[in-house]
Amino acid sequence: MAYCQIRLSSPQWAGAVWRIRFVSLLVVASAALATPAHSQTNNPAAESQPTPGIYLPPNEQHPAVGLPIYRKSNNGVYVSVGTERSFIGAALSKASALFVIDYDPQTIRFANINRALLAASTDRTDYLNLRLSASPELWHQRSQRLAAEDKKTLSNPDSWTFWDKNVRENQTAWDNAFGHFHTEPKGPGDPFFASNYLFDDRLYSWLSHLAKGSRIWALQLDLRHENEVRLFCEGLKSRGLTLGVIDTSDVPNAPETGTSVAAKYVKLISQYAPDDAIFLNTAPSGGHGVHWSYFAFSDKQIRSRDSTTIKRWYEIEMKKINSTDQLQGLLDDPDATNH
Numbered sequence: 001m002a003y004c005q006i007r008l009s010s011p012q013w014a015g016a017v018w019r020i021r022f023v024s025l026l027v028v029a030s031a032a033l034a035t036p037a038h039s040q041t042n043n044p045a046a047e048s049q050p051t052p053g054i055y056l057p058p059n060e061q062h063p064a065v066g067l068p069i070y071r072k073s074n075n076g077v078y079v080s081v082g083t084e085r086s087f088i089g090a091a092l093s094k095a096s097a098l099f100v101i102d103y104d105p106q107t108i109r110f111a112n113i114n115r116a117l118l119a120a121s122t123d124r125t126d127y128l129n130l131r132l133s134a135s136p137e138l139w140h141q142r143s144q145r146l147a148a149e150d151k152k153t154l155s156n157p158d159s160w161t162f163w164d165k166n167v168r169e170n171q172t173a174w175d176n177a178f179g180h181f182h183t184e185p186k187g188p189g190d191p192f193f194a195s196n197y198l199f200d201d202r203l204y205s206w207l208s209h210l211a212k213g214s215r216i217w218a219l220q221l222d223l224r225h226e227n228e229v230r231l232f233c234e235g236l237k238s239r240g241l242t243l244g245v246i247d248t249s250d251v252p253n254a255p256e257t258g259t260s261v262a263a264k265y266v267k268l269i270s271q272y273a274p275d276d277a278i279f280l281n282t283a284p285s286g287g288h289g290v291h292w293s294y295f296a297f298s299d300k301q302i303r304s305r306d307s308t309t310i311k312r313w314y315e316i317e318m319k320k321i322n323s324t325d326q327l328q329g330l331l332d333d334p335d336a337t338n339h
Contacts, residue, residue: 053106056166057177058084060249060282061191063092066294068329074276076244077236081251083110084181088195089247089280090210091203097215097241098207101232103222106166111218113159116143116150118211124197124204131198132168132182136160147214223248223265233272243273247280250292252314259318263311266302275300278331281314287322295321295330301337312339 063085070092078095080086081102090098100111114131120142121127130142136157143154153159171179180191184199197203210216221228236243246269252262266279277299282292295317302310313336320335321328 052104053166055104056083056106056110057170058082058088058181058192060085060292061180062193062291062327063088063195063294064188064193065292065327066280066282066329067092067194069278069280069294069296069331070245072276072298072331073244073278074242074274076242076274076277078245078247079243080245080247081107081249082247083107083114085247085249086111087114087197087207088192088203089245090216091197091206092195093245094206095210095244098210098217099236100216100218101221101223102218103220105220106162108218108220109159109162110167111216112149112153113163115211115216115218116146116154116159118208118216119146119150120154121208124199124201127204127208128198131163150211223251224261226264226268229265229268233269237272243269243277245278245280245296246273250282250284252281253283253318259311259314260307262314263307266297266310267305267307270299270302273299273303275303281317283318283321285321285327286325288325291325291327293321293326293328293330295328295333297337298332301332313337 070089073093073095075094075096077097077099078086078090078093079099079101080089082100086098086100089095100108102108102111117127117130120139121130130139139160140155140157143151146154167178170177171182181196182198183191185191185193185196187193194200195203197207207216219232221232223229246266248262248265250258252258254261262281269279270277275298278296279299279302280294280296282294285291285293297310297313305313316336316339317330317333320333321330
């Protein structure tokens with residue numbers, strides 16, 4: 001059996017260590033989960049997972065489609081799978097904190113390094129330099145100003161090597177790498193227009209504020225495992241952290257079991273969420289997996305429903321999105337909630 005000890009530090013977490021011992025391998029149903037869900041009694045180590053690191057680059061390139069949803073956020077904690085998806089969502093929703101969760105240890109490593117870079121930066125131009133071209137020596141120099149965890153991350157030569165290989169050099173296959181994200185968007189049709197904090201002072205400043213205030217955390221867990229999800233929610237609740245947006249990308253779109261998995265973890269998390277918390281997902285417009293629409297349900301709609309009803313809502317929304325190439329941002333869509 002595998003165990004994990006998680007250490008979180010911030011003004012609200014100071015002086016305590018949040019230790020969670022999982023009787024399972026910590027892996028998450030992330031943006032690309034396409035494997036069947038397993039019973040809690042099964043051996044999680046036997047569950048197949050996507051190749052680590054395969055989903056580091058952001059592939060949902062038009063987050064501004066979801067702005068009508070982001071703007072309805074209560075500004076609580078943004079909980080999200082994925083790499084840049086998490087940071088973009090936290091900035092667009094003006095979240096009070098960001099919690100990155102993912103099955104993939106490389107995604108968690110990305111989040112920890114990016115947090116350290118944001119904390120070490122003096123402004124957006126400086127952040128771009130640290131992110132895109134700075135030497136390991138400069139990283140180490142800047143790390144000396146940081147709090148313990150970020151200092152350890154940024155001063156570690158392995159962090160620079162990981163970043164250089166997986167972020168800086170991962171720009172060749174543009175549709176599946178960082179090339180588009182590292183290019184400034186000029187117009188509404190460009191990837192990441194109105195959502196790229198690398199080229200937007202307001203969005204960068206929000207994330208920098210969170211990083212400098214130790215309000216960004218990262219954790220491995222498995223959304224399919226009720227005990228892990230419950231422990232996570234109990235940890236947030238015990239420290240008075242309000243859930244704002246729970247963003248699990250296209251997990252419901254996984255073949256056969258996706259909507260069932262989503263319905264179960266949504267129903268569980270909803271017990272810990274306020275009425276105005278938002279459960280956010282994406283689905284491929286036109287069914288092509290190239291352009292993505294955003295859909296969400298508020299906890300007010302979710303809480304009194306059973307898992308079968310929630311599953312049906314997800315199926316209705318994805319069928320609606322798949323039927324047209326038009327990008328949509330749907331919140332509490334009556335076409336779903338009235339059925």
